[in-house]
Amino acid sequence: MSRGRVWIDALAGTRAMPLPDGPASVVLADAPLGAGTARYVAVVPNPASRAHRARNGEMGIDEGYGLAAAIDTTPPGSALVAIVDVPGQAFGAREEADALQRSLAAAVSAYVAARERGPVLALVVGRAISGAFLAHGLQASWLGALRDPGVEVHVMSAPSVARVTRSSAEEVARIARIVPATARDVETFASFGALDALLDVTDADAPGDADVARVRDVLARAAADPSLAGRRPVDRLARGGGTRTLSRAVRVRLERDW
Amino acid sequence: METLTYERSGGTPVARRAHVGVVASGDLELLLEPADTGLRVRVATTAGGYGETWRAVFDRFFAREPIAASIEINDFGATPAVVALRLEQALEAAR
Amino acid sequence: MTIEPSFAEASARERARAILDAGTFRELLDPFARVASPHLAAQGLVAQSDDGVVVARGALAGVDAVAIATEGRFLGGSIGEVGGAKIAGALELAARDLRAGRAFRPVLLIDSGGIRVQEANLALLALAEIHDAILACERYAPVVALIGGRVGAYGGMAIATALCRTIAMSEGARYGLNGPEVVEEEAGIAELDSRDRPRIWRISGGRARVAQGVAQMLVEDTHAACRAAVLAAFGDVEARV
Numbered sequence: 001m002s003r004g005r006v007w008i009d010a011l012a013g014t015r016a017m018p019l020p021d022g023p024a025s026v027v028l029a030d031a032p033l034g035a036g037t038a039r040y041v042a043v044v045p046n047p048a049s050r051a052h053r054a055r056n057g058e059m060g061i062d063e064g065y066g067l068a069a070a071i072d073t074t075p076p077g078s079a080l081v082a083i084v085d086v087p088g089q090a091f092g093a094r095e096e097a098d099a100l101q102r103s104l105a106a107a108v109s110a111y112v113a114a115r116e117r118g119p120v121l122a123l124v125v126g127r128a129i130s131g132a133f134l135a136h137g138l139q140a141s142w143l144g145a146l147r148d149p150g151v152e153v154h155v156m157s158a159p160s161v162a163r164v165t166r167s168s169a170e171e172v173a174r175i176a177r178i179v180p181a182t183a184r185d186v187e188t189f190a191s192f193g194a195l196d197a198l199l200d201v202t203d204a205d206a207p208g209d210a211d212v213a214r215v216r217d218v219l220a221r222a223a224a225d226p227s228l229a230g231r232r233p234v235d236r237l238a239r240g241g242g243t244r245t246l247s248r249a250v251r252v253r254l255e256r257d258w
Numbered sequence: 259m260e261t262l263t264y265e266r267s268g269g270t271p272v273a274r275r276a277h278v279g280v281v282a283s284g285d286l287e288l289l290l291e292p293a294d295t296g297l298r299v300r301v302a303t304t305a306g307g308y309g310e311t312w313r314a315v316f317d318r319f320f321a322r323e324p325i326a327a328s329i330e331i332n333d334f335g336a337t338p339a340v341v342a343l344r345l346e347q348a349l350e351a352a353r
Numbered sequence: 354m355t356i357e358p359s360f361a362e363a364s365a366r367e368r369a370r371a372i373l374d375a376g377t378f379r380e381l382l383d384p385f386a387r388v389a390s391p392h393l394a395a396q397g398l399v400a401q402s403d404d405g406v407v408v409a410r411g412a413l414a415g416v417d418a419v420a421i422a423t424e425g426r427f428l429g430g431s432i433g434e435v436g437g438a439k440i441a442g443a444l445e446l447a448a449r450d451l452r453a454g455r456a457f458r459p460v461l462l463i464d465s466g467g468i469r470v471q472e473a474n475l476a477l478l479a480l481a482e483i484h485d486a487i488l489a490c491e492r493y494a495p496v497v498a499l500i501g502g503r504v505g506a507y508g509g510m511a512i513a514t515a516l517c518r519t520i521a522m523s524e525g526a527r528y529g530l531n532g533p534e535v536v537e538e539e540a541g542i543a544e545l546d547s548r549d550r551p552r553i554w555r556i557s558g559g560r561a562r563v564a565q566g567v568a569q570m571l572v573e574d575t576h577a578a579c580r581a582a583v584l585a586a587f588g589d590v591e592a593r594v
Contacts, residue, residue, distance in 0.1 A: 053540055053544070089530055089531065091531050091535065091536045091539035091540045091544075092536065092540060092544060092545075093536060093540075093544050093545040093556070095530065095531070096529045096530065096531060096533075096536060096545070096556050096557060097556045099515075099528075099529070099530075099562075099565065099567045100529070100530040100531070101511035101512050101514065101515045101528075101529065101530040102515045102567065104512050104515075104530065105484075105512050105515035105516050108484050108488075108512060108516065109488060109516065112484075112485060112488045130468065130477070130508070130509075131508065131509060131512060131530060133477065134477070134480055134481055134484065134509055134512060135512070138477070138478075138481035139481060139484070139485060153474055153477075154473055154474065154477075155468045155470060155473040155474070155476070155477055156470060156473075160538070160539065161470060161473075163538060164470050165396070165470060165471070175395065175396055178395050179392050179395050179396065179471070179472075181392055181434065181471075181472045181473055181474050181475040181476070182392075182470075182471065182472070182473045182474070183474070188474075189474055192474065192475065192478060194474075194478055232485050233478070233481040233482045233484075233485050234441065234445060234482045234485065234486070236478070237482075243475075244475070244478075246388070246391065246434055246435060246438065247434055247435075247437075247438040247475070247478075247479065249388070250382065250388060250435060250438035250439055250442055251438060251441075251442040251445070253381070253382055253386065253388070254381055254382060254408065254439065254442040254443055254446060255442070255446060257381045257382070258381070258410065258446050259394060259397050259398070259399060275385060277383070277384045277385070277402075280364060280401070280424060280426045280427055281399055281400070281401040281427050281428075282426035282427060285426070287384070287401055287402060289384055289385060289402060291385070302394075302399050302400075303399065304397065304398065304399050330402070332399045332400065332401055332402065333399060334399055
């Protein structure tokens with residue numbers, strides 16, 4: 001069972017299901033969260049998908065549009081909680097022919113619109129790779145992750161990085177130590193100010209009741225935090241400390257010369 | 259990656275700054291800025307070990323065009339002919 | 354008879370200049386500002402002084418505008434931390450002006466393979482900011498994307514393009530999430546042969562994307578035609594001179 005599936009079911013306290021007319025790979029559950037309610041959404045593997053390049057939890061055509069539908073139908077007053085465990089976008093000829101970028105853009109737009117209606121949270125429980133993470137997680141106002149070696153944030157798989165940069169796996173690992181932007185571990189990602197919370201759990205693959213209760217409590221407090229309202233990705237810049245000095249300096253100079 | 263510098267004294271100041279080229283395979287980016295006196299070139303290149311070649315290109319070019327300027331080159335393996343061409347274009351734009 | 358200059362052959366800077374009203378081009382953070390990538394030298398790569406992104410203020414048919422152009426020849430037009438911040442920052446300022454009720458025209462001249470793998474996660478964060486900023490502008494006014502270079506629009510920049518109101522493409526440009534080489538590498542040659550050019554152009558070329566309705570305007574590969582298309586996308590027409 002995928003981590004996304006494990007965590008969405010555990011946090012919602014019920015089996016997350018697809019929308020009646022939605023793809024089997026996009027599951028959701030409406031459940032109590034703190035004093036309110038939440039809609040949890042996740043992308044999970046669908047080995048039976050007709051899209052053979054999107055059977056392992058990748059973001060394919062169905063997943064982007066399906067996610068948008070799941071987000072758009074969030075009950076009024078509910079928080080939206082994205083459970084993120086996506087190995088990447090689907091790499092397929094059919095996906096390209098069907099303009100996969102539009103499907104992922106639909107999910108991005110849906111998240112941005114959802115921020116206007118209520119709290120939008122995302123919790124990374126496994127992999128958060130590239131276009132899939134852009135479409136599912138990065139537009140949230142609050143972004144948390146499990147502090148676990150299985151949590152991985154990057155723009156491509158490790159073997160692909162080695163191939164694209166024509167480097168050995170050892171060289172890629174060496175570079176990751178001196179160029180933090182290329183690291184895959186969640187601690188380094190947190191150092192960019194990208195995360196609101198890094199959560200310790202005893203078993204990220206098979207969380208116990210105490211782990212689930214603790215994580216749910218953190219989500220509940222975040223969803224109830226009024227300062228979260230409307231918070232955008234750019235607002236993470238200020239929390240990035242020294243690692244994002246340049247990203248801030250560019251904006252200061254642009255504004256001065258605008 | 260390697261960084262090289264090249265200097266000459268004297269020369270005629272250029273009128274204005276100029277920017278030409280791109281850091282693309284077989285090409286380079288060149289930033290030329292006026293200086294009161296002397297020429298100073300700084301080269302950052304992906305292709306190491308060609309110090310003598312750079313020196314020869316600069317000696318030949320600046321003997322013909324003695325300018326006072328500060329030049330920065332970001333190189334991605336440009337040939338001497340491309341280096342001379344970009345210098346020529348920059349100088350043309352800076353006159 | 355004169356041969357009109359090719360837009361695809363032009364540099365990012367020349368493209369921005371060609372699109373904006375004559376004499377209005379004013380570059381922000383130009384090469385002499387020397388805000389280059391600090392992440393490349395450690396990876397054996399030479400940085401470019403504008404990080405491959407040109408941000409130019411100017412006018413479009415007299416209306417305040419910003420033209421943002423990526424340089425496809427520098428590391429495949431890839432988006433790094435600095436370039437990403439330039440694009441996001443410019444769009445955020447455009448959104449601020451639009452929110453304040455000012456007329457403003459943001460144009461993206463895209464020639465980019467997407468996120469720069471050498472600056473992976475900082476570029477990823479920048480792309481999320483770019484997407485958000487495009488949508489912030491789109492609440493008030495259109496953002497126009499023109500894909501007119503040799504690289505095309507891929508990866509996170511393809512998603513950015515898809516968020517824009519109007520997309521114009523030249524016939525030689527390509528637009529998709531994953532480039533054919535990437536699909537072939539990740540999925541095998543049986544999935545997609547990246548050397549099968551006719552098939553790739555049928556999928557992602559300008560003519561195909563316009564026929565599919567994925568892009569809205571097919572433009573000739575000249576400076577004048579690209580400018581005319583951008584103006585038309587904003588609802589203006591300009592008599593050809």
